[in-house]
Amino acid sequence: MRFSNYDVGPFYDEMFSSDLMPRSAARTLVRNIEALPEGELRNRQQAAERALLAMGITFNVYGASQGVEKIFPFDILPRVLSAGEWSVIEKGLRQRIHALNLFIDDLYHDQRILRDKVIPREIIESSRVFRRECIGLRPPRGIWCHVTGTDLVRHNDGTIYVLEDNLRCPSGVSYVLQNRHVMKSMFPRVFESSKIRAVSDYPSHLRDMLEFLAPDAGSSPRVVLLTPGVYNSAYFEHSFLAQQMGIELVEGRDLVVKDGFVCMRTTTGFERVDVIYRRLDDDFLDPTVFRRDSMLGVPGLMDVYKAGRVSLANAPGTGVADDKVVYAYVPRVIRYYLGEDPILPNVPTHICAEPDDLAYTLEHLDELVVKAANESGGYGMLVGPHSTAEQRADFALKVRANPRNYIAQPTLSLSRVPTLIDDHFEGRHVDLRPYILYGRDIFVLPGGLTRVALKRGSLVVNSSQGGGSKDTWVLSETARGTAAPTTSVPDASQTREALPC
Amino acid sequence: MLSRVADSIYWMSRYVERAENVARFIEVNLNLMLDSPAEAPNQWKSLVNTTGDHEDFSRRYPGNGQDDVLRFLTSDADNPNSVFSCIRAARENARSVREIISSEMWIHLNTFYLMLKEAAVNERGLSNPTDFVSEVRQSSHLFAGVTDATMTHSEGWHFGRLGRMIERADKTSRLLDVKYYLLLRSIEDVGTPFDDIQWAAVLRSASAFEMYRKRHGRISPVGVVEFLLLDKEFPRAVRFSLLDAQASLHAISGTPLGAFRHEPERHMGLLCSDLAYTSVEEILRRGLHEYVDELQTRLNQIGNGIHEAYFALKAPGSSPAAQFQA
Numbered sequence: 001m002r003f004s005n006y007d008v009g010p011f012y013d014e015m016f017s018s019d020l021m022p023r024s025a026a027r028t029l030v031r032n033i034e035a036l037p038e039g040e041l042r043n044r045q046q047a048a049e050r051a052l053l054a055m056g057i058t059f060n061v062y063g064a065s066q067g068v069e070k071i072f073p074f075d076i077l078p079r080v081l082s083a084g085e086w087s088v089i090e091k092g093l094r095q096r097i098h099a100l101n102l103f104i105d106d107l108y109h110d111q112r113i114l115r116d117k118v119i120p121r122e123i124i125e126s127s128r129v130f131r132r133e134c135i136g137l138r139p140p141r142g143i144w145c146h147v148t149g150t151d152l153v154r155h156n157d158g159t160i161y162v163l164e165d166n167l168r169c170p171s172g173v174s175y176v177l178q179n180r181h182v183m184k185s186m187f188p189r190v191f192e193s194s195k196i197r198a199v200s201d202y203p204s205h206l207r208d209m210l211e212f213l214a215p216d217a218g219s220s221p222r223v224v225l226l227t228p229g230v231y232n233s234a235y236f237e238h239s240f241l242a243q244q245m246g247i248e249l250v251e252g253r254d255l256v257v258k259d260g261f262v263c264m265r266t267t268t269g270f271e272r273v274d275v276i277y278r279r280l281d282d283d284f285l286d287p288t289v290f291r292r293d294s295m296l297g298v299p300g301l302m303d304v305y306k307a308g309r310v311s312l313a314n315a316p317g318t319g320v321a322d323d324k325v326v327y328a329y330v331p332r333v334i335r336y337y338l339g340e341d342p343i344l345p346n347v348p349t350h351i352c353a354e355p356d357d358l359a360y361t362l363e364h365l366d367e368l369v370v371k372a373a374n375e376s377g378g379y380g381m382l383v384g385p386h387s388t389a390e391q392r393a394d395f396a397l398k399v400r401a402n403p404r405n406y407i408a409q410p411t412l413s414l415s416r417v418p419t420l421i422d423d424h425f426e427g428r429h430v431d432l433r434p435y436i437l438y439g440r441d442i443f444v445l446p447g448g449l450t451r452v453a454l455k456r457g458s459l460v461v462n463s464s465q466g467g468g469s470k471d472t473w474v475l476s477e478t479a480r481g482t483a484a485p486t487t488s489v490p491d492a493s494q495t496r497e498a499l500p501c
Numbered sequence: 502m503l504s505r506v507a508d509s510i511y512w513m514s515r516y517v518e519r520a521e522n523v524a525r526f527i528e529v530n531l532n533l534m535l536d537s538p539a540e541a542p543n544q545w546k547s548l549v550n551t552t553g554d555h556e557d558f559s560r561r562y563p564g565n566g567q568d569d570v571l572r573f574l575t576s577d578a579d580n581p582n583s584v585f586s587c588i589r590a591a592r593e594n595a596r597s598v599r600e601i602i603s604s605e606m607w608i609h610l611n612t613f614y615l616m617l618k619e620a621a622v623n624e625r626g627l628s629n630p631t632d633f634v635s636e637v638r639q640s641s642h643l644f645a646g647v648t649d650a651t652m653t654h655s656e657g658w659h660f661g662r663l664g665r666m667i668e669r670a671d672k673t674s675r676l677l678d679v680k681y682y683l684l685l686r687s688i689e690d691v692g693t694p695f696d697d698i699q700w701a702a703v704l705r706s707a708s709a710f711e712m713y714r715k716r717h718g719r720i721s722p723v724g725v726v727e728f729l730l731l732d733k734e735f736p737r738a739v740r741f742s743l744l745d746a747q748a749s750l751h752a753i754s755g756t757p758l759g760a761f762r763h764e765p766e767r768h769m770g771l772l773c774s775d776l777a778y779t780s781v782e783e784i785l786r787r788g789l790h791e792y793v794d795e796l797q798t799r800l801n802q803i804g805n806g807i808h809e810a811y812f813a814l815k816a817p818g819s820s821p822a823a824q825f826q827a
């Protein structure tokens with residue numbers, strides 16, 4: 001299967017340079033794929049899809065009739081990152097999470113950053129996800145954002161930007177692990193020859209981090225994962241992570257506050273719970289504190305949490321740093337708390353709450369991406385160049401009515417990766433969501449979830465809107481693939497040897 | 502083990518077993534139809550009586566021909582006891598405990614469900630019922646086998662076996678009832694070669710024909726009733742099933758056999774002794790249908806007791822919802 005007809009187009013391609021030379025990190029992979037007989041890659045792709053369906057690795061589609069499940073589309077061509085590039089990303093993410101954690105802690109205590117007028121007070125106080133209930137809260141070990149899934153994108157200029165922080169309950173890591181599992185069985189030879197950094201220890205890191213949070217150090221803590229239930233779109237992930245960590249998967253109705261502790265109902269009575277990895281939004285955690293109509297949470301949970309008798313990951317209230325308007329200030333946040341320049345840049349952002357930026361945004365709706373402060377999954381968003389005049393007029397009304405709720409960014413031309421479409425390769429746009437754990441120290445999972453917009457020309461990578469995923473390979477320093485200068489073009493005999501890869 | 506998890510494993514197994522038995526009901530009727538004289542009355546409607554869903558059926562299906570009944574029992578998503586609905590429910594339960602059960606169990610059940618979903622679209626249960634029911638039976642056997650071979654035989658597994666065996670006892674007794682409904686229609690056949698054929702069909706549907714022959718030889722109503730209700734070695738017999746269920750119930754609580762810790766154990770003990778000390782002649786004297794009816798009431802009582810003892814742990818201000826018994 002050859003790349004000879006592949007068109008890089010006017011985009012940054014992750015696998016090839018503009019003259020269709022494989023980038024050094026992708027060289028081994030390209031060689032192996034080109035050595036495959038015609039049709040073989042497609043067979044493997046279909047085998048992978050069948051395996052995913054039988055394993056029930058599916059997600060539920062909101063809005064569609066109940067019980068509609070789809071497999072999360074998976075493309076067999078991975079995205080490859082060199083060791084050098086990854087080390088910059090990793091440093092940048094550590095720096096950002098470190099600063100964001102200090103920022104959240106400050107917002108719920110002294111609010112130095114507001115008193116110093118680095119961020120306008122009204123931006124924070126008008127944020128729907130700033131939780132007054134959390135003021136004065138001291139989460140265990142001083143950590144708020146234990147699990148983060150930062151969205152990164154690469155623009156035409158080759159620079160990687162931070163698009164969103166996702167400090168609440170980021171999902172998708174199970175696909176990283178499953179994709180890798182499938183890819184290893186499809187391409188064992190490539191894995192042997194490429195020195196790809198492992199991701200399979202993520203559940204161990206996650207469990208260690210969660211145990212680190214336990215109220216009583218020393219005893220072996222009871223850690224559980226709290227899910228909204230089987231109809232949640234990420235249910236597969238919840239059950240998969242619980243299984244991989246060997247912890248109990250619980251729903252709100254399994255838990256009850258009893259004698260000042262959180263307990264779970266078991267066949268032999270009530271058992272105390274120490275740490276809850278909750279995959280439930282703040283709103284639903286505790287109906288006596290947050291949304292009263294929540295059937296998913298545990299009444300009284302927040303009292304136990306405040307008393308330090310149970311730990312929650314992530315802490316409630318982290319969403320404030322996820323607010324898309326607050327996002328615009330993160331570079332200033334990093335400088336303020338750490339006195340360092342951000343390693344990973346933000347996408348340049350216009351804040352509609354500021355008059356000049358508002359005027360600019362309204363004039364340039366056809367070229368900007370406009371986002372509502374608190375929507376995710378690609379909803380509540382206007383992609384200017386792909387919009388109709390009607391949609392723009394509609395959005396202009398919304399923005400004028402509530403400027404605080406909107407930001408605008410230039411339309412990035414996301415980088416592309418070759419993707420198997422029918423029997424040939426076409427470039428498709430991708431983003432990257434690495435996962436960061438904050439416990440005893442900060443751990444960044446090498447790689448992360450590469451989401452791909454499978455529709456031709458589309459920039460929307462969300463699974464609910466036609467997105468899929470790819471395996472993400474981060475090469476280690478010693479990888480043969482990165483030793484570019486000494487790697488020669490393979491001769492025919494090597495090509496044959498690489499066949500059953 | 503979480504109460505909810507125990508509940509889900511219990512019902513997952515019950516639903517798979519229920520699907521298998523609905524397929525067996527269909528099979529007994531198919532067998533009877535093929536062996537019946539051409540002028541014999543249509544028996545399909547009475548099949549629905551056996552499952553206890555005749556009201557729902559008459560409301561939604563004005564006709565009562567073979568296709569209506571087959572659709573109702575195999576693929577009707579609105580009939581909670583159709584084969585499709587049972588496996589869908591089993592899979593939903595499995596999905597909520599897939600981190601507890603083995604991957605093999607989950608993958609098999611998921612594949613089973615996908616097969617039925619496709620069969621519902623193609624109406625394969627109607628066009629080729631014989632193959633359909635045998636496929637369902639096999640998939641159910643496979644699930645039980647995979648469960649026994651891949652899941653640790655600890656608390657969770659015992660809840661699964663408990664569910665499976667209570668369901669099996671209930672359904673085997675109903676299988677005998679199919680014959681009861683037929684008898685009402687064809688009283689003049691009693692003792693004729695045709696009667697013999699009918700009882701053989703009942704046995705075949707319980708996979709019991711060959712084993713019966715080895716035990717009793719001649720086919721007689723007394724022998725069949727004794728075999729399917731009271732045998733303690735045939736794995737689909739009511740008594741065998743309940744002895745297994747009882748063993749699991751006691752394994753879960755840790756109470757020795759012969760003693761009891763809670764109501765379900767007490768009721769189960771009573772029922773098992775009844776089956777051990779009742780003679781088949783007594784059952785027939787009282788009336789088979791009446792006996793089966795009472796048996797089902799007692800099984801429901803045990804089921805409710807299990808729910809109270811293990812799944813509905815009471816705490817202030819909350820009550821976990823129960824799955825329906827049907």
